[in-house]
Amino acid sequence: MIDAIENSAYAIWVRESPSIWAFTTILSLHAMGLAIIVGINTMIALRLLGYVPGIPVASLRKLYPWMYVGFTINAFSGLSLLAANLSNDSHNPMFLMKLSLIALAMINLELTRAKVFDDPLVVNGTGVPAAAKRFAMASLVLWTLAIIAGRLSEYPSFVQAWLGITPIGQ
Amino acid sequence: MIDAIANFLTAGPFDEFVATNDWVWPLCEILHFFGMALLIGSVGLVDARMLGIGKGIPIKSLERFVPLGVIGFCINVITGLLFVAGNPVGGPQEYLTNLALQLKMLCVLIAGVNVLLFYALGIAKAANAVGPSGDAPMSAKIVAVVSLILWFGVIYFGRFIMYNDTLLYAWGL
Numbered sequence: 001m002i003d004a005i006e007n008s009a010y011a012i013w014v015r016e017s018p019s020i021w022a023f024t025t026i027l028s029l030h031a032m033g034l035a036i037i038v039g040i041n042t043m044i045a046l047r048l049l050g051y052v053p054g055i056p057v058a059s060l061r062k063l064y065p066w067m068y069v070g071f072t073i074n075a076f077s078g079l080s081l082l083a084a085n086l087s088n089d090s091h092n093p094m095f096l097m098k099l100s101l102i103a104l105a106m107i108n109l110e111l112t113r114a115k116v117f118d119d120p121l122v123v124n125g126t127g128v129p130a131a132a133k134r135f136a137m138a139s140l141v142l143w144t145l146a147i148i149a150g151r152l153s154e155y156p157s158f159v160q161a162w163l164g165i166t167p168i169g170q
Numbered sequence: 171m172i173d174a175i176a177n178f179l180t181a182g183p184f185d186e187f188v189a190t191n192d193w194v195w196p197l198c199e200i201l202h203f204f205g206m207a208l209l210i211g212s213v214g215l216v217d218a219r220m221l222g223i224g225k226g227i228p229i230k231s232l233e234r235f236v237p238l239g240v241i242g243f244c245i246n247v248i249t250g251l252l253f254v255a256g257n258p259v260g261g262p263q264e265y266l267t268n269l270a271l272q273l274k275m276l277c278v279l280i281a282g283v284n285v286l287l288f289y290a291l292g293i294a295k296a297a298n299a300v301g302p303s304g305d306a307p308m309s310a311k312i313v314a315v316v317s318l319i320l321w322f323g324v325i326y327f328g329r330f331i332m333y334n335d336t337l338l339y340a341w342g343l
């Protein structure tokens with residue numbers, strides 16, 4: 001199964017094509033998508049924590065579709081990069097940690113929508129629910145850890161030497 | 171000029187510091203990504219709002235996030251200089267002659283001029299005067315488009331630094 005994906009025509013193209021649009025552009029898109037979703041979510045979190053009170057909290061709801069633009073870019077680029085390198089990535093503990101953290105960050109993003117942006121206090125512009133700060137802190141912590149895990153997934157020997165975490169199943 | 175910059179970067183203890191401590195490079199990469207997200211999240215959001223995205227968010231208030239972008243930019247200048255100084259393969263020379271890095275720096279430079287023009291020409295003032303749901307003036311929209319293209323260009327060419335050959339091959343260089 002892993003071999004079949006990794007040796008599919010698309011995965012081979014991503015990995016081996018000398019085209020400017022293959023591996024490197026997909027890698028670049030992945031950084032751009034990260035900047036969009038993490039960047040916007042960070043600013044929303046800071047507002048929920050009380051920074052820049054001049055911004056009406058309800059108005060930030062309009063940024064949700066744009067965070068999903070970032071997420072979609074990264075789902076597409078991430079799956080492409082994963083297909084091209086599946087046999088390595090599937091054993092990489094930091095990579096699996098990163099995926100888990102992203103899943104938690106996305107759940108937190110939706111909980112923030114349901115518990116903060118859908119709250120009548122916010123909708124009516126009369127206040128912010130007390131839980132908003134907890135969701136905001138969670139988003140900052142989860143994205144920070146996701147970026148750390150994602151970057152460290154590129155340095156398995158460093159991770160092994162400093163953290164004692166070895167590749168899974170090898 | 172490349173020699174002068176390379177000599178400057180290797181005159182201090184920095185290249186040695188990066189080379190002898192294996193944690194410096196991964197740590198700087200993590201910080202470089204944080205800086206990127208801060209910059210796009212702040213400056214990029216102001217740009218997006220001036221283009222009409224997220225109407226209801228006051229541009230004037232959104233601009234208070236810009237100092238965070240400046241902090242992100244400073245983090246990235248420092249970590250970026252450490253990357254160039256401590257490049258394990260070929261040293262600073264290799265990076266400073268790298269086409270992708272040169273294009274990235276060109277984007278940073280023009281983006282910097284764009285920011286200066288935004289404030290110096292009174293465009294920022296005009297954009298700040300717009301109401302929470304108002305439409306930014308055309309001059310602000312032009313600045314915003316240029317800014318977004320350039321900062322995403324910085325990310326684009328930044329990722330190509332390690333894969334410079336792809337760029338050279340694509341352009342027949």
